[in-house]
Amino acid sequence: xxxxxxxxxxxxxxxxxxxxxxxxxHEVQHRDVKKLPTLRGRTIINFFFExxxxxxxxxxxxxxxxxxxxxxxxxxGTSVSKGESLRDTVxxxxxxxxxxxxxxxxxxxxxAQIADWVDCSVVNAGDGTxxxxxxxLLDAYTMRRALGDLEGRHVAIxxxxxxxRVLRSNLLCLRALGAHVTLVAPPTLxxxxxxxxxxxxxxxxxxxxxAVLPTVDAVMMLRVQRERMSGGYFPTAKEYAVTYGLTAxxxxxxxxxxxxxxxxxxxxxxxxSADAADAARSLVLDQVSAGVAVRMSIxxxxxxxxxxxx
Amino acid sequence: xxxxxxSADPGRIVLSSDDINRAVRRIAHEILEANKGPEGLLLLGxxxxxxHLARRLAEALRQVEGTEVPVGSLDVTMYRDxxxxxxxxxxxxxxxxxxxxxxxxxxxVDDVLYSGRTVRxxxxxxxxxxxxxxxxxxxxxxxGHRELPIRADYVGKNLPTAQSExxxxxxxxxxxxxxxxxxxxxxxxxxxxxxxx
Numbered sequence: 330x331x332x333x334x335x336x337x338x339x340x341x342x343x344x345x346x347x348x349x350x351x352x353x354x355h356e357v358q359h360r361d362v363k364k365l366p367t368l369r370g371r372t373i374i375n376f377f378f379e380x381x382x383x384x385x386x387x388x389x390x391x392x393x394x395x396x397x398x399x400x401x402x403x404x405x406g407t408s409v410s411k412g413e414s415l416r417d418t419v420x421x422x423x424x425x426x427x428x429x430x431x432x433x434x435x436x437x438x439x440x441a442q443i444a445d446w447v448d449c450s451v452v453n454a455g456d457g458t459x460x461x462x463x464x465x466l467l468d469a470y471t472m473r474r475a476l477g478d479l480e481g482r483h484v485a486i487x488x489x490x491x492x493x494r495v496l497r498s499n500l501l502c503l504r505a506l507g508a509h510v511t512l513v514a515p516p517t518l519x520x521x522x523x524x525x526x527x528x529x530x531x532x533x534x535x536x537x538x539x540a541v542l543p544t545v546d547a548v549m550m551l552r553v554q555r556e557r558m559s560g561g562y563f564p565t566a567k568e569y570a571v572t573y574g575l576t577a578x579x580x581x582x583x584x585x586x587x588x589x590x591x592x593x594x595x596x597x598x599x600x601x602s603a604d605a606a607d608a609a610r611s612l613v614l615d616q617v618s619a620g621v622a623v624r625m626s627i628x629x630x631x632x633x634x635x636x637x638x639x
Numbered sequence: 640x641x642x643x644x645x646s647a648d649p650g651r652i653v654l655s656s657d658d659i660n661r662a663v664r665r666i667a668h669e670i671l672e673a674n675k676g677p678e679g680l681l682l683l684g685x686x687x688x689x690x691h692l693a694r695r696l697a698e699a700l701r702q703v704e705g706t707e708v709p710v711g712s713l714d715v716t717m718y719r720d721x722x723x724x725x726x727x728x729x730x731x732x733x734x735x736x737x738x739x740x741x742x743x744x745x746x747x748v749d750d751v752l753y754s755g756r757t758v759r760x761x762x763x764x765x766x767x768x769x770x771x772x773x774x775x776x777x778x779x780x781x782x783g784h785r786e787l788p789i790r791a792d793y794v795g796k797n798l799p800t801a802q803s804e805x806x807x808x809x810x811x812x813x814x815x816x817x818x819x820x821x822x823x824x825x826x827x828x829x830x831x832x833x834x835x836x
Contacts, residue, residue, distance in 0.1 A: 330727075346729070353714060353730040362767045365717040395717075626730075629717075634727030 330630055332451045334441045336462045336501035343630075344505055348470050351619070351626035357394060358621060368397035371632055374422055377433040377454070378404040383593055383620055384454050384463070388431050391624035397428075397632070415439070416446055423447035428632055432456070437494075450631045458492050464592050465498030467623040469506060471616045472547050475588045480507035485541050487513040488551035488573060488600045491520050491562075495551060495592045504530055511545070513538050515573060517562040538573055542582040549590040550575050550601045570599050577604040588612050650807055650824030654796055659779065659810075659819065662795030663692065666777050667699035669793050674744055677704045679772065681743040683713040685761055686731035689749035691812040692779055696748060709736040713747070713768075718760035733764075740769040746793075750808040752778040755789035780821055782806050798823065 330343065339347075357363055373392045377385050385401065392399035402422070409418050419430060429450040432440040437457030444451040455461040469479065476482055484503055490496050490512055503510050510532040512523070520526070523534055535541050542548060553569065563569045570576070575589065583589075589601075589611045597603050606613060654662070674680055677700060684693025690712040697710035714731040722728070747761050758776060765774060777793035782800045800806060804825040809818040 350730045353732050356733050360768065364767060366763065367717040367722065629730070630727055633722045634725065 332440075332444045332453075333462050333627055333631060334444060334451065334453045335460050336465050336498045336505070339462075339505070341505045344466070344469070344502060347466055347623065347626045347630055348473060350629060351466075351470050351623040352474075354625040354629070355619070355622040357625070358618065363394050364396060365394060366396050367629060367633055368392070368395040371395075371397040371429070372427045373397045373399045373429045373431060373628070373632075374427050375399060375401045375431045375454075376403075376419070376422070377401070378409075378439075379433050379435050379455070381433055381454070383617055384433065384461075387617075387620040388452075388454060388463075388624050388628075390621050391628055394621070395625055395628055397628065415443070419443050419447055423449055429628070452627065452631070455494055457494065459494050460498045461494040461592075462498045462502075463620075463624055463627055464495050465502040466627070467616060467619045468495075468499055468549065468590055468592065469502050470623050471590065471612050471619045472588065474615070474619070475612060476546055476586070478507075479503065481509065482507075482546040483509045483511065483544055484547045484549060485511045485513055485538075485545045486549045486551065487538060487575070489518050489553045489562075490514045490523075490551065491518045492554040493551050499549065500530065500532060504532065509533075511535055511541050513541050513573070515563060515569075538579065539582060542579055542587075543584065545583070545587055547588045547590060548575065548583065549592070550595075550605075551592070552594060553596055553600050566599055570602075574599060575601045575605040577602055580605055580608060583610070590616060592616065648824045650805070650822030652820050652822050653798060654780070654821035656811070656816075656819040659795070659821065660695075662779060663695050664699050664703075666793045666795060667696055667703055670696075670746060670775070670777070671700065671704060673775075673792070677706050677708050679742070679744045680708045681736070681740060681745050681771075682708060682710040682748055683735070683740075683745055683761075683765075684710070684748040685757060686712050686714050688808055688810050688813055689747075690731075691810045692750060692777075693746075693748040694812075696746075696777065711736045713761055713764055715757055715760035715764050718763045720756060720760070735768060740765060740771045743771050744773045744775065745771040746775045746777050748777045750779045750810075751806050752776070752781045752789075752791050752794075753784055753806075755785045755787035758789050759787050779808060780806055796821070801825070 375385055375388055389399050427449050431452045431454050433454040434456050437459035439456050440451050440453035453462055486496055512534045527534055589605055591601055591613050595601050682693045682697050684690035693710050697708050700708045711734045714733045716728050716730045775792040778791045779795040780798050781791055781794045782798045784802055804823055807822045811819045
C-alpha cells in the first residue's frame, strides 16, 4: 500500500488490518506521553485546499504522535494563489523530499491525479463529491467498537447523498465488511443512476426514513451540504428536518442497541436534532476520538513498512 | 505471524510442554526470591507468545505466593528499529494494568532472547509509559548472538545455537496444545514470531 486514494483500492483484509492497528493506537491517546518513535525522520504535508477542522487536525495530531514532521499548507498561503498550477505546486513540494502528501481538494479525482505526478505517498483526505476514505475507516472502526463484527449488520446512511463523498467511501467500506446498507434520502438528493449502482454494489434505497429506522443497527446522518447546492433541493429547512431529520420522535423508532453516527460538522436542527446528537447512543464524539487512532494506523501502514522510502 | 514456518524440517525438540511449565515455575520462584516477595511486581509480556508466558508466570506466582500479581502486555512494534526493512508488521495491543508502571518492579517477559533488539524496543516503550522502580527480563529461551549489551535476569533455558538455525517456540494458548514445545531447526529462514528476534 503506497497511496490511500479510494476504499475501492483496499481488500477486506487490508481494511481489517488498518482497523485492528487503530485499536492498538487508540491506547496511546490515554497516555501521559502521547508519542511513538515510529515515523521519526518522515515528513508529511497536510495540503488542504478546502476548510477542515477534524480531518486536518487529526491527521496532524496522528503524524505528530508518530514523531513525523508534519507541515500544514493551504491553497491560500501557497503559490497557487499567485497562479501556479496544482501540478507545479505539488511537484515543488515533492522535490523537497517529503514522504507523504495528505490532500483535501474541491475537485473530485485531484488526489489520484497528484499521485501520478509525485513520488511520495498520497492520501485522499476528501476530494470534491468523490471519496473520503479515512472518514469511512474511522466510521467503520467506531461502529465495530460499538456493535462488534459488522458482518450482517444493517446500516442506514441518510440525507444529502448527492453531494456526499463520505457516502461513497462508507458504502464501499461497509459492503467490504459484510454490512447491509440502505440509503435514505429525498428523491432530489438521491444520486442519479442509483438504481444501477445499487444493483452492482448490493445495497437498498428508500425514501421513507420512518420505515427503515426500526430495522437498523446503526444510522449515519449526513450533513446537508448547502455550500454545494445551487438549486432548490428541498422547499425549506424546516420541511427537510421534519421529513428526513433524526428528530426526538424518530429516536424512539430505533432498536435499543442501535447507534447514531454523523461524520460532522453537524447542522443541529436540520439533519440531526440536539436530542439525537447528544443522546447516549450517539457516537459522534467517539468518531472524532477514533479519527486520530485510525489516521495513525493509516500513516503507519503507508510509511512504516518495507519499501516505503520515497 | 503465528503460523509455523513452512519448512520441511520440523526441528528437534529441546523443551517439551512439561519442561516449559517447569521452567516457568522455577522462574516464578527466582523472581520471588530476588524481589523478596511479590510486592510491587508487574509482569509485562511482549506479544505474542511473551504475553501468554507472562500470564503463565502470573499464575505460577499466584500458586506459590497466594497473591495476584498484575499482568499486562507491552507491544514494541512501534519502537522497532527494523520497520523499514520488513513488511508492515501487525500491531498488537498494549495493556498496562492498575496504576501503570511508576514505582513498580516491571518484569518483561518474552519467549526468545536473541539479538536484544526487541528488549531494547521494550525499554523505550516502557520509558514512554512511566518510570518503573526497576526493570527485569525473563525469557523462556536465550539463544545467544546478542547485538546489544542486554542480558536476561531469568532464563528458562540457555540454548547455544548457530545463527543459521531457527528456534521455534510454540505455546498451547497460541498454537494449540499438540504443538506446544521449543524446537530448533536449520537452516536459517526469515524470522517470524517465536523464532527469536
